Amino acid sequence: MWKAGAADPKPSMEPSSIKVRIAEFKVAPAPALLKSYGLGSCVGVTLYDPQLRIGGLAHILLPAWAKGKAAPAGHEAAPPKNPLKYADLALEAMRHDLLEQGCAGERLEAKIAGGANMFSFLFTEPAAGAKAGIGDRNVRAVRDKLKRMGIPLRAEDVGGDQGRTLELDTSTGALHVTTSRGDSRVL
């Protein structure tokens, strides 16, 4: 069993609301609210262990990290300076953190929201043809990575043309999604 204080290296007062910025993830036991504001093409991913009531929220900027692309010709790519902006690396790091806190890998459940296309039409490079928007690619990369990690995807609210603010309640695992138009739903 997870014991109070064991997972939190800072014995200070537990913040009720924790902000998760771009290319960052935060993990917290109940009771806590993990919040990410204004996601457009970014994707927010929550991983939650309902038994221990510990959850994490990752704010992902980019699809999977492409090893070869980053390196100049003839050089081996160094690991990216900020791995947490990439879907695959952020999810691995967040799961690692959750497992360290005592969560069981097979209990983890995922929810995702975001991946919008904010501008009604975006300009694709003529040479590149019609490639999918970054939002779509982020969502696909996240789904793909979750599948490979064997984490079930319980709910999702993705796409569209509106920004979203996310709030994970680690007491229940509920993911609250609100838009600037005031629509809100609970995943």
Add this chain to the structure above:
Amino acid sequence: MTLGKGSIMEQLREAHLDALQEICNIGMGHAATALSQLIGQTVNLKVPKVTLANLDQVPDIIGGAEQVVVGIYMRVYGDVRGNILLIFPRESAQNLNALLTGQPGSSDLILSEMHASALKEVGNILAGAYLSAMGSLLDLSLIPSVPSLAFDMAGAIVDYILAELGQESDVTLVVETEFFGRGTLIRGHFFLLPDPNSLKLILEASRVESRRG
């Protein structure tokens, strides 16, 4: 700042920023003149501030990720490629709309077709003036695309651009400026986000020696 490592953005130094600042002053000056002509009254401009910011700070620079803003996005084509993003806080966009259309902007979260189109035109004119000033200064051909507009949370509006940049770098160039017209404050943020290779070209054209460490 680590020298000789990382992307071109990460190698930028004070001297480079000064050169870019100078280019931006001239470009934004032209943009303010163009805006004055559009709205038929003098528009004053605060000297733009050019800064390098970490990608994750950008939503805070423009007032916080959740603040509702108008974003006008244009792609830059020609010798230099990149993105231009103009951000107007909600109130400034409404003030600007009132000046342009003579009708007070609604406080709704949906812009009327006319207001959206007027703001896009502003984007077009500002970007066009800015790019042509910069282009003639540096002897480069710079052409803005048709503008695209979004009215939403600031974080959501910039993250597409951050994603584009994030593939190459963890920092970006931000040009921050304020316009004033007939006592109405119109604050705007102007993001000029050259693709990394294009930034190199701009710096070379501005004769700043891009010394690599």
